[in-house]
Amino acid sequence: MKVELSARPRLATRARLRLDRKTGEYVLLYPEKGLLLNATSAAIAKRCTGEHTVSEIVLALAAEFRQVDAKRLEGEVLELLNALAERGLLTEAS
Numbered sequence: 001m002k003v004e005l006s007a008r009p010r011l012a013t014r015a016r017l018r019l020d021r022k023t024g025e026y027v028l029l030y031p032e033k034g035l036l037l038n039a040t041s042a043a044i045a046k047r048c049t050g051e052h053t054v055s056e057i058v059l060a061l062a063a064e065f066r067q068v069d070a071k072r073l074e075g076e077v078l079e080l081l082n083a084l085a086e087r088g089l090l091t092e093a094s
Contacts, residue, residue, distance in 0.1 A: 001092060003054060003081040005074075008093040010050035015089040017045050030089055040065065044080055050093025054081065 003009060011017065015030045017037075026042035028035040037045060043064060047057045058077050062070040084090040 001085045001090070003078060003085055003090070003092075005053065005055045005058075005078075007054050007081075008050050008052065009048045009054060009057075009081055009085075009090050010093050011045065011048050011084075012089050012091050015084075017042070028084075028089065030087075040068075040076065041080055044077055045084075048081075048084075048090065054078065 011028075012030075015028055018027050018029055019025075020027050020036075026037045026045065028037055028045055040061070043061055044057060047060065052060070054077060058070065058074045061073055061077065062068070065073065081090060
C-alpha cells in the first residue's frame with residue numbers, strides 16, 4: 001500500500017498505540033515488537049483512525065506544530081505512514 005494524500009489511514013488491528021507511564025512517551029505496539037514514537041510521530045499515529053485523510057492530518061498538525069514548514073511536514077507524514085504501511089501496521093479505511 002502506497003499512502004496518498006487522499007487516503008484515510010488507520011492503524012492495523014494488530015497495532016496498538018500506548019502511552020508508556022514511566023517515560024511519558026508513546027509506543028506503537030504490535031506482536032512481539034514496539035516502536036518508540038517522538039511527539040510528531042505520536043501525533044500522526046493518534047490521527048490514524050480512518051476518519052481523516054492524510055491531507056486533513058497534515059493540516060491539523062500544521063496548526064499544532066506551527067514552527068514546522070507545512071510542506072516539510074507533509075513529506076514527513078507521508079514518510080512515516082508509508083513506513084508503517086510497509087510493516088503492515090497501517091491500513092486504509094474503506
